[in-house]
Amino acid sequence: MTRDYSQFMPSTGTPTPTTPKRSALEILGWQPFFATQVDVDTLSATPPVRVTEVHKSGANVKGDGFDGLIPPSLDLAVGDWLLFDEALPTHSVLLERKSLFKRRAAGHAKHYQLIAANVDTVFVVTSCNADFNVARLERFIALAFESEVAPVIVLTKADLCEDTQPFIDEAQAISDRVPVIALNAKEGDVAGALSDWSAPGQTIAFLGTSGVGKSTLVNALFGQEKAATKGIREDDARGRHTTTARQLHFTENGLGVLDTPGMRELQLADAEAGIADLFSDVVELAAQCKFNDCAHETEPGCKVRAAIEAGTLDAARLERWRKLAAEERHNTATLAERRAQQKDFGKMIKTVTKAHKGRKGRR
Ligand SMILES: Nc1nc2c(ncn2[C@@H]2O[C@H](COP(=O)(O)OP(=O)(O)O)[C@@H](O)[C@H]2O)c(=O)[nH]1
Ligand SMILES: [Mg+2]
Ligand SMILES: [Zn+2]
Known part of the structure; x- marks a missing residue:
């Protein structure tokens, strides 16, 4: 790929390109x-x-x-x-964040976990093997859309796979706004494959489950061991990961690279816009249904069912949308309830303090 270096060229004098300091x-x-x-x-x-x-x-x-x-x-x-x-x-x-990744904390926790801030591009990593899962990729992509971070899907272990094309096709069908790359993270030209998103001053992050090659990609970008890598069994019995903390590293020419521990569970909350963005085709169809509370099941004038019957909408994709949207609503409600409880508790403390002061005042 050719790049335009003209902005970095001196306007007069020597014609050799100079790297700006x-x-x-x-x-x-x-x-x-x-x-x-x-x-x-x-x-x-x-x-x-x-x-x-x-x-x-x-x-x-x-x-x-x-x-x-x-x-x-x-x-x-x-x-x-x-x-x-x-x-x-x-x-x-x-300082105000340009972007923020957060998820509902794992388990039954009723709070957010901040994943990373001010990331420009997120590489959602999976492998050309059993790790590949469209529904999981969609969660990560919806999270990226919600966080206003540009996502790119990276399919690793292309070298271990006889035919990568089916994986590439399925990944590409997720959204026409998300580029897809298949590579060998261990021996391929990783820096070259990611160069479109790796300009100096940019911050990139790798998200995905354990064992898909996130740390291998980070190390390939640095040409040295920055992040510990390990076999697929990197989760030991106590659920420890090789990458224990999120670490932001910087290359010499100023690319910020974030490695993250594997995420088995990604629960979305406050991500309604991100999901609607990813499934905008379904959302648009639903808006044209005859009844505005259409469940897209047996109702007359349902444009969603009509699209499925016409073969322009994949029934499995509709199901994934339903499931993800329902889960997001549940998580958002749970977290909102918790915030309200905390607020009530806060009010109670204030009221108690006031009453206490009041008593003191009367004394
Ligand atoms: N053959 C091959 N092995 C890979 C590739 N990507 C990662 N691996 C191996 O997969 C294992 C897990 O990689 P790692 O980077 O630790 O995964 P992480 O948990 O996502 O950080 C390591 O043994 C890597 O060497 C790849 O594209 N091809
Ligand atoms: Mg790792
Ligand atoms: Zn409908």
Whole structure:
């Protein structure tokens, strides 16, 4: 593929292309979106730092000539930008996020888990083998659409598969807005295959279940071991993963790369728009049904059933949409209920405190 380097060419003088010098912040993914949120004085008083890792004991941050740890306080995600307050680190200010990945925490938990912030492209990784699952890919893609991060599907282990075409075809049928790549993550030209989304200053992330080759892809981009890789049995009996924490690494020319532990379960919540985006064809048909509460089952004037009968809509795809949309509504309601309970509890505490003060006042 040919690229246009004209913007990087000196307008006069030598005709050889020069690499523009990037600032330390640009290498960490500093973009105009963040710069426009701050004025120069604030920047010099509280320099921007990027969160590269989040632990229970705090967050690792990197800035221009700075590499440190801030104590846990804010609800931070890997990839966040903070205006770092050196005197009072916990008072550092979180900049508005360009994008945020979150999911309903695993199990029966009623809260969100922040996955990553300020990612530009997400590679949804699966393999050309039994891991390949359209419904699971759709969840990741809907999450990406909801988070306003551009998704790309990566099919690994092409070298171990006799015919990759059926996998590519099925992946391509998910959405015409999502490019699909099939490769050998171990020995293929990974950097070349991902180059369209890997310009300096960009941040990319790899999502997918365990064992599909996320860490292998990360290492291939760096040409060295950045992330630990292991066989498919990387989940041991205690459910540990090789990649234990989400880590944001930076290549020399300024590509931010995020490896994540495998995600077996991805529960969507507050992702109605993302799902509607991915299934926009179904949503549009449903809007034309005769009854606006049409369940697309036996109702007369149902455009969804008509499309299935005409062969223009896949019945299995409709079922996946129904299931994902129903699950999302349930999760969103559960989390909203929990927020309401917390609010009530908050009110109760305030009321109690007031009553207490009131009593004191009367004394
Ligand atoms: N042959 C082959 N092996 C791969 C490929 N991608 C990953 N692997 C192997 O699959 C295993 C799991 O890879 P890893 O990167 O740890 O997966 P992760 O859990 O998604 O990070 C490792 O043994 C890799 O060497 C590929 O495209 N071809
Ligand atoms: Mg890994
Ligand atoms: Zn209908």
